[in-house]
Amino acid sequence: MKADIESLNPFELNVYLEKLVGDGENETQEWLNAGRGNPNWTAAVPREAYYILGEFATTETLDHEDDIIGSKIKEKKGRVDRFQSLLEQKKSKGADFLKDVWANGEHLLGMKKEKWLTYILDYMMGDNYPYPVRVLTACEQPIQHYMHHELFGARPVPFDVFAVEGGTAGIVYLFESLVNNHLLEPEDKIALMIPTFAPYLEIPELPEYGFETEYIKAELMEIEGQASYQFSKEEIDRLRNTDIKAVFVVNPSNPTANAIYDETIEQLKGIVKTDNPDLMILSDDVYGTFLDEFTSLFTSLPFNTACIYSYSKYFGATGWRVGALALSEDNVFDKRLRELPEGKKEELDKRYGPISSSPRDLLFIDRLVADSRSVALNHVAGLSAPQQVMMALFSLYSLLDKEDSYKKKVMEMCYDRQKLLFKSLDLQLPLKALDTAYYSEIDFALWLEDKYGDSFKDFIVKHHTMTDLIAKLVQEERLMLLKAEAFGSSAWSVRVSLANLETAAYSEVGKRIVNMMDRMHKDWKNNRGDGE
CATH class of the missing domain: 3.90.1150.10 (Aspartate Aminotransferase, domain 1)
Known part of the structure; x- marks a missing residue:
């Protein structure tokens, strides 16, 4: 045994x-199971708001109350009045939250609130393919504002997001696209910063990748008189080796639950600046929202970092499978695509030619979306519309919670x-x-x-x-x-x-x-x- x-x-x-x-x-x-990472709480208010929106969306598809077949959501006279009337009838925190969005959140929506409402009701019904496939129009800015606010701090870095089926899907998509686009090749050297989530250790060992992996290991240190798992300068200095093409990190870590110390982040910035400027950093920031002050590697090294975030832990939403992958508009992944040898560019022209008349102009984040559906099914890519609405509501709930x-x-x-x-x-x-x-x-x-x-x-x-x-x-x-x-x-x-x-x-x-x-x-x- x-x-x-x-x-x-x-x-x-x-x-x-x-x-x-x-x-x-x-x-x-x-029976006490302290082995599971699934949270035992849920964010009740945005969920309640979600179901209120669902109720309203359904009634907006019906011409008569006794109808059992509805139409699609379209512009409809008197919708705003009916929406506000419904919110007034509902005596709940979810309704109050939607009132707050309506009264105070327009600057977070990316469009006029009346237009946003029509989009969101359409998404709630889930009767159309998600489009745009990368992220839905009315959900993109709430998600971006949220990531800025909770993860990236005050520094404004223009970035794009790809709505994905949780953080793990984002990781899988990243590895696949890095290989598909010759940004990582079999037997290339990558680094994993450990300890880290166990399955992430297993992905690079898969035979289809065959990477050579180095492990940058944290150790228990004393900082300001207290214990914390951190990386020594000697360990981080190993990333100066330009043979290391990419490094993957969960920050804050799983299982140690510790975020990377500011001095280490400054060291990483120096390494990228002077020794390894094309280093690709893949950072899973799912636990960053559990700190008062969090410094994401995306904040400090936006050009080099792909940030993966999941709403699952913070909002008690592991069953929703909702997350986002963020890439700076100016990034090392697109730079390295431009620098590929002609033969590999021609190979990629054939791969992405069916979805673009100028495949060489296709950004890495759009290649991620296409690869998530084996390119040929790119037109039906994208996270489901109702899931993206939940992401937008989670985001707005945090953004409008002025007292945190x-x-x-x-x-x-x-x-x-x-x-x-x-x-x-x-x-x-x-x-x-x-x-x-x-x-x-x-x-x-x-x-x-x-x-x-x-x-x-x-x-x-x-x-x-x-x-x-x-x-x-x-x-x-x-x-x-x-x-x-x-x-x-x-x-x-x-x-x-x-x-x-x-x-x-x-x-x-x-x-x-x-x-x-x-x-x-x-x-x-x-x-x-x-x-x-």
């Missing part, structure tokens, strides 16, 4: 162990959970300014050493694996954690998700870990016969 479960990736291991313990109907102890009420509540909830967990394990809290508190990575061997001493820690490390302990926690304490080794962390690290359990449960998570290790420590002492 041990050999089998040791070979499983962390997610497969958790599924296997959960099936092993069954539904636990007769168990007195509550939602952001403060979400961040406070995550930090409260982290405090309870760390108190129960007697651990020092990490540096808050760089810590999202969405996950906590715990070096289990270091924790064992601090709590029980070197001898017991050495015994555990010699006779057990982290997989053993995770399995024992499931079976003895009905607690699931996630093994972090596959993320590029140490073999003795675990990830605790602070997102998917009720806040009070995180004290219990720590207690159950301590309970099991106390029993193992007691058995060890008894079997030694000489105590400590």
Whole structure:
């Protein structure tokens, strides 16, 4: 059994162990799964607004109340009055939010609000192919404004967005298009900044890519007297090597939950400026919204960076599959396309010729869209229209929340959970300014050493694996954690998700870990016969 479960990736291991313990109907102890990264909250207000819009859109397609077949959304006399009347009838936060959009949000819509309403109602019905295929007209500016506000700060960098089926789809599309367009070739050298989301480590190893991968590894450091997982100057300096064509990073990280330190970002800017100007940076910023102040690599290096963002975690929307890929209007990807040798340009002319009379002028972001549907089906590309409406409403909700009420509540909830967990394990809290508190990575061997001493820690490390302990926690304490080794962390690290359990449960998570290790420590002492 041990050999089998040791070979499983962390997610497969958790599924296997959960099936092993069954539904636990007769168990007195509550099942706690702190291995999942799925948040247990939802942003209720924009969702309520979404369904109000859906109700209104449906009535706008009907000529008579008893109709069962509606028409398409088109210009219709009296629509604005009917919309405002409906909002007045609805006594809810969702209706109040839509009133706020109508009264105060026109500057965020990219068009007159009356025109925007007609577009949005059409999108809500989902009865037309999404067009433009990259991102819908009435959704583009709310999404761009949101990304500027939440991720890119005050620095205005003109950029385009491609609405995608969540952040993971954005990553897949990027890798595929980089290869399809000869910006990355088989056996090219790329770098991954680790620890990182385990599947991202697996993508470059796929046989169709065959990249040579270098790993830029973070380590636990002390900054301003507190702990934070960061990259040493020596590790980052490896990116000066021009053989490294691209680097991929999740910032803030999964599983460490720490954002890259400003000094490291300045070092990266220097590397790009002086040593590796054509370095392509792929940055997944999904957790950036969980910090008061966040510096995206896209903010600091917009020319070199493709930014991937998902709405899934912050808005409790993993089932919606909504995200955006952002590229600066002036970027290294288009520059490198222009510099390709003539033979490769001719090959790409054939690839993209069916969708463009001048394929060489096709921007990289438009090639991403086309490649997402194998080029030939480019005319039916694009994220579904109703999904893009949800993205626009999430974006507007954040932008019009002048007091950052939602952001403060979400961040406070995550930090409260982290405090309870760390108190129960007697651990020092990490540096808050760089810590999202969405996950906590715990070096289990270091924790064992601090709590029980070197001898017991050495015994555990010699006779057990982290997989053993995770399995024992499931079976003895009905607690699931996630093994972090596959993320590029140490073999003795675990990830605790602070997102998917009720806040009070995180004290219990720590207690159950301590309970099991106390029993193992007691058995060890008894079997030694000489105590400590």
